[in-house]
Amino acid sequence: MKQICKNAFKFVLIVLPFALVAGISIANYEIGTGGITEEILSQVSKTMVIASVTFQTVLYAAICGFIGYLLADKIGLLRSFAWSGSYLKKALAGGAICGVLFFLLDYLIFAKLLVPVAEYYETYTFSISYLLAKVLYGGMVEELMMRWFLMSLLILILWKIFARKTDKESIPVWIMMVSNIVIAVLFALGHLPATLVMFGYLNVLIVIRCILLNGSFALVFGRLYRKYGIQYAMVAHAVTHIICDVLFFLFWRL
Incomplete structure (x- = not known):
């Protein structure tokens, strides 16, 4: 147990620099786009806002990274961190497919059905800062929270309830x-607050969009984690964001 805790701590030390950059990127983007309002900035300095968001992001990564490592080992999903070329190709392909499908569904279908989605793309501005935030926060921190920690925890609970006589x-x-x-659905529902902010209201179609665009692709990331390791889920998640933004940028310029 002592050795696994040491290994978990080393893992956290590796991911924390990425979480730090993710937190700073998200904070700067939210300030630049008005996600953090002038009213808030009039009461709290920009530096304090960035520090607060960054601290929260790093804390999430540290806690979920450490506990998730222990849980993954407990349930037999602690895979080798040595990169496999064949697994990496599958993760890249999975992420690319998810990115293309996300774009096609949202830009070519939901934008025709929902006015706020169409308005979003009409006023779309490509942002390297936001892309970096999505790649690092979505690709790493969210995977640590949703797959590495929560999915592993749920597997452990269900295993102990329904199959405790079997080994890991x-x-x-x-x-x-x-x-x-279950975790994919929770991941999708976790995007409802941001969806509500974007639309100003919720209806059946908006909720379907939220669950479809977030939950369905989360299933891919979960499978990659289960089959090959958390690093491949991270890669696929990050590539999904990259492909989406590249396509948005290309169509925005056309």
Whole structure:
């Protein structure tokens, strides 16, 4: 147990610099786009806002990274961190497909059905800062929270309830699949507050958009984590954001 805790601590030390950059990038983007209002900035300095957001991001990464490492080991999902070329290709391909599908569904379908989505693309501005935030926060911090920590925790709970007589190498596949689906739905629902801010209201179509665009692709990330390791889920998640933004940028310029 002592050695696994040491390894978990080393893992956290590796991911924290990325979480630091993610926090700073998100804070700067929110300030630049008005996500953090002038009213807030009149009461709290820009430096304090950036420090607060960054601290929160780093804290999430540290806690979920450490506990997630222990949980992944407990349930047999602590894979080798040595990169495999074949696994990496699958992660890159999965992320690219998710990115293209996200763009096609949102830009070519939901933008025709929902006026606020169309307005968003009409006023779209490509931002390197925001892309960096999405790649690092979405690709790493969210994966640490949702797959590494929460999905692992749910697998552990279901295993102990329904299959406690089996060892960690023999946890039933259905437990892995159910956990992936539940966490994907939770991940999607977690985007509802931001969706509400974007639209100003919620209806059935808006909720469907939120769950479809976020939950369905989260299933891909969860499967990559379960089959190959958390690093491949991170890569796919990051690539999804990159492909989306590249396509948005290209169509915005046309």
